[in-house]
Amino acid sequence: MTDNPPGLDLARLQAHLGTGALTAELIEGGRSNLTYRLTDGTERWVLRRPPLGHVLATAHDMAREYRVIGALHGSPVPVPRTVRLTEDPEVIGAPFYLMEFVDGTAHRDSAALAALGPVRVRALADHLVDTLVALHAIDPQEVGLADFGRPQGFLARQVQRWGKQLDASRSREVAGIEELRERLGATLPDSPAPALVHGDYRLDNVLVGEDDRITAVLDWEMSTLGDPLTDLGLLVMYTELAGRFAGVLPGVALAPGFPGGAELIERYAAGSGRDVAQVHWYVAFASFKLAVVLEGIHFRYGQGRTVGAGFDRVGALVPLFVEHGLTALKEH
Incomplete structure (x- = not known):
């Protein structure tokens, strides 16, 4: 298992999900919620959690984000498939959710x-x-x-x-x-x-x-x-x-x-x-x-x-x- 990226405890997350050893990396580019690539060597996911520290009320609601993505899956608007929502902050220190990893380029340059x-x-x-x-x-x-x-x-x-x-x-x-x-x-x-x-x-x-x-x-x-x-x-x-x-x-x-x-x-x-x-x-x-x-x-x-x-x-x-x-x- 690699070192924990900021905001993510991989040992606790692995125990919670019941997977094999996890590796993760923070996806750069976001300015608010934190996004990570996550894998157990077989499956690939994306994990989203609120930012560290100061959080404004209602601004980083994982359940709402999870819900809308799940609702739109299969619609004319392409979205990842949702996998799991965990609202208990005890696992990694904040609520989070998993969704499937989708191949593609985010054009920022x-x-x-x-x-x-x-x-x-x-x-x-x-x-x-x-x-x-x-x-x-x-x-x-x-x-x-x-x-x-x-x-x-x-x-x-x-x-x-x-x-x-x-x-x-x-x-x-x-x-x-x-x-x-x-x-x-x-x-x-x-x-x-x-x-x-x-x-x-x-x-x-x-x-x-x-x-x-x-x-x-x-x-x-x-x-x-x-x-x-x-x-x-x-x-x-x-x-x-x-x-x-x-x-x-x-x-x-x-x-x-x-x-x-x-x-x-x-x-x-x-x-x-x-x-x-x-x-x-x-x-x-x-x-x-x-x-x-x-x-x-x-x-x-x-x-x-x-x-x-x-x-x-x-x-x-x-x-x-x-x-x-x-x-x-x-x-x-």
Whole structure:
């Protein structure tokens, strides 16, 4: 058995699962829940657990993530097969779940993505949008998720929730973040019909096979029932900001052939039939949400409770997201 990776006691885990000797490695790239490759030499799994240390209420619910993945298995949205949920924190120090290991590439590097060539990059980006359309077309009741969230008043609660999480992780003053918070709350759009929302939908949160098709959509920790345009706004925001955080956070939209924000919006609108006239608000909200997430990571980093590379640079990104959110609101 190899040494324990941070946040995982392999001896206790082996005894709990009843497997042979386990080996595991932390999968780099995540900025929140911790993800590990796990094997007993025969079977391969992926294990997910909350981050070490500071955890905001409801932000890292393993049971919810496990439930939504299980519900979507076999749907038009590809997800791994769930294996086991353990909510008892005594085993490894936190709740966790296992799912099958799915082969595929998580594209986080624009240079590696660019090697596919602009035609393949464009086709992959189109498939990314089409998969989001497919997700938002799923009837929650048909997959057993009718009670997975409270769509009524969703946007107002979201602004309030992320504002509270900002307060819970506040360790410094960030210029403009309170203005962005207040303006979002004062300019709420009317939501379309509710849908299953991923909550962090972007290219590096999916696995892509050798045929450039998506083999699995991952990282469902923020999923719920709500306004589907929040997913679109987030995807557009990441695309628009790609050049500003390349090298620190994923900048795959810089790869030649990757469509711009307006093209992503157009394809989503054509596929879903939804009105996207107010998408600028959703881009601004996505910017606020990511600013809060990164501020929370910066908070944990300052306490020495965050695992992985690059966290020393996260704090500097927060003002960029705030600025982008304010600009999106002012330009419309």
